[in-house]
Amino acid sequence: MHTVIIGNGISGISSARWLRKLSDNKITVISSESKYFYSRTALMYIYMGHMREVDTQPYEPWFWEKNRIDLLQEHITKIDFNKKTLQTKNGKEIQYDQLVLALGSKPNKFGWPGQDLNGVGGLYHIQDLENMEKYSPNLKKAVITGGGLIGLEMAEMFHSRNIPVTMLVREPSYWNNALPNEESAMISRHITHHGIDLRLNTNLGEIVDDGNGTACGVIVKETGEKIDCGYVGLTAGVSPNIGWLKDGPIETNRGILVDENLQTNIQDVYAIGDCAEMRNPLPGRRPIEAIWYTGRMMGETVAYNITGKKVSYDPGIWFNSAKFLDIEYQVYGEMPPQPAEHHQNLYWEHDDGEKSIRIVYDKNSEVVLGFNLMGIRFRHEVCDKWIKDKTKIDQVLQDLSLANFDPEFYEQYEGMLLKKYNDQTGKNLTLQKKRKLDQVLKFLKVRS
């Protein structure tokens, strides 16, 4: 059996690793971007000088040889699903028995005038970094459009080199289509505090050509104001990188459509990661979830399915994390930006305006549904178990210290949140647990 995986991102590599654990297949991983798997999420740190490119590679070169995973740096341009062959850009043919498509995403471009000029770019591939590097020396100003995570990462990158940055954000507050209002406001403040020029309710109108095919500024749609700059970052989201497959026999919508076993409409062809779109997403989940963790879990799932052990894709309870400049962010469970009808929110914010805890629970049943943390770390497994076990808010609050994952000596804020809850409800709960690991382990062992 020869399993070929196109794409060496987290999803493709996870599937290769699990295939090796579960089978003796010949495994080939193909990617045109880089020979070795590197962590896409760490791209910013290379530019900022925190790490070298090799430091972002989670495995040393010997790992692939030892685990008999062949790496091929080639670009695939065509797939013949009948003959089960792939064609590379250089005209080589590769035979496969099973195929995994882990093609990832590409930055969105919404047809802005000037979007293909030099000095304009997204942040997705390692080549995008090279582009940023090229324009960075003597750069007087960068304008970034898009109010999501990658936009802020790009802003932080330029900011780290003392290059002034303006961010154009369509929404009235940073990332408020994902963060609840208070958190969104907190991050907006934080961005401004760092000296980044954050323009809310602002859209990109067009990118101005300097006459030589290079960007020299942008025009704001609402006001017509021209902002001079030497680089324009396009970070208005990503979409599956599957343009070249659209006309083929494989069924696609925004992404490659897959069933719950991650199989496409074609026998022996699977799709995972950013490029896969679930035909029937699980309740409360989106059909495409372009994040690291889902890619990793899909990679694991697909390996089981390829080796004949049918498993449905089930990512479990939602979790995610990020870092906005200096503020860390973690989320577990349901956390809609606007509370649903049956949701009750308990929110506490530190006086310094850079830390907060939010717990969402059901108004009627009082069952805890989600946690949102800013500047405070909570333990994944504990939150996950509370949500899974349908634990009530009173219980969670009394035991909240079990979830505390901040480093030693850090101040603990569980008491303040509890006080807030007591004040709001007239109850008189007290903290019952310490954040000691022994207690946590005991708690986690109790079967639900």
Added chain:
Amino acid sequence: MNIIQKIGILLFLVAFLIFTLMPGLNKFTLTEDTLKISNEHHRTEVLKLAKEKGIIGKEQGSNIAFIKDLKSVLLTAQNNLNEQFSSSPPAGVGEWDFKMADWQIKNYVRDSITESGSGWVTKNPMQGFLLTFGLGILGGLLFIIPKFAQPAGIKNDGIYHSSLTKGLQFGPKMFMLLSTIIGVLIYGYKYNNGNLFWPLLTGIIALIIVGLVFLYEKEKLFNPPRSASVVLTGWLGMLFGIYLVGFYILLYWAPHLITNWMTIVSPVSEFLSGNKASQWFLYGLMYTIIVLVMGIRMISKYRHNKYQMVRTASVMFFQTAIAFTLPEILVRLNYPYYDFKNIWPLNYSFFFDYNINNLLASGNLGIFMLVWGIVLMLIGVPVITYFYGKRWYCSWVCGCGGLAETLGDPYRQLSDKSLRAWKFERWIIHGVLVAAVVMTVMVLFHYFTGSASILGISSDSLRGWYGFLIGSAFAGVVGTGFYPLMGNRTWCRFGCPLAAYLGLVQRFKSRFRITTNGGQCISCGNCSTYCEMGIDVRAYAQKGQDIVRSSCVGCGVCSAVCPRGVLRLENASGDINTRADEMRTIHISEDQVGIL
């Protein structure tokens, strides 16, 4: 960088320059008083010759010229005495009371030059101190203090862009490493008076370790090594490394060339202990000042992280109070010089006869010191390490660790994270521990039985070689000199026998571990990059596996730099081994799998 910081750097560089030139700045005059020779036969002969040559009372412009003159006189005197002894042996005088030995010449030169300064530096030691240490501290603080005004948070911007901190490419790095090893062995051969035995044995052991890593452990030779820097070598880093190496060579093996540095710190020494400064006082004072100033920098960098602040304050305290000031005060009170936190086998001379005798002869306090040292080593180390891991010592108390965590912080990313480096580490550090034990057993055997050698190996020569190779060359020259080459914990990771001992306890019997936060790791690599001990933290974190490693010094920086809040240092009694085996990012359990 604002204007105050720029001024700070400028002042620091001026101070650094003056300090560097200082050894050549003084003038020297030999007088009958400053000729420090206590042996009467030697003194008479040397004085006679010196007067003949007219160097008594003559002012020399530099230490080198002074030493040259004095040395030629001493050598002539040595010759004359030898001849006199063989032609007409004086009655009632032992041969070596009359003849002058080579080591005595060394001492005479060192002692005399220390006393013979007559230029600006000797006349104005305080000004000299202020222009070097004072100005350097001022400049450093002017550079560091404004950092407190910046937003708190991880500050690693540009580390791999800076020529000082980006490390060396593989070629230059290997060149520096190999030339240092060979240089040490050649110098060791000389140091050992031309006896080949120890240098040769060391070379053979080194080759055996290389062989073990490459052959026995089947490490493939063609694995591409990862160099620190991608394109260019960090030349500033390399120069800084060479400077540090040079400093240690002067300090350990040529102190007579740096008496001016001792002169300018003498007022401080006299204030503390009443004695003039030796090179060890100079070193201790510099060390303490650097730990303090760079400790403030460390705190400014990690002031969002309380663990880092407390820990840094702790190493600053132990260095200043326990390692530096207290021993000086003990000396002033006529007690033995004793560093209460230094533990065998890092403190390898603890069981040497002169130390034991000295402590035994110093009354109750001396006996307390002896007992304290033994209790700390036998009970303190295992018990405290059981509860808190080896971090209680390595990154909270230890002086070597203190320097590494302060001066060395900008270089922590340069430690090698490869599996190959880990293999070298295990062989070398445990090899040093074995060497320390063997050496100490032989020394104690000698002490108690009086027999000076076992199996034809003399305990004196072994302990001499251990002191030279491990105590000076490895711990000092390589340990600190290699910060910009191989990271700030080169000594702690590869060489420290106490770290090996603490590590064994930590690995097999301790409650300390680093736990990982479920599935939150994004494999970014910050934790591994900034691990000064070269642990590939990410390899564990991305599998959700707890980290239990003998080398971990618990500095907590992996947890601090992790952008996703994945790592936490903790102590707990339960489950350490199962947690370290389990992989908690696996989300498909076997019972979910339907076999077709």
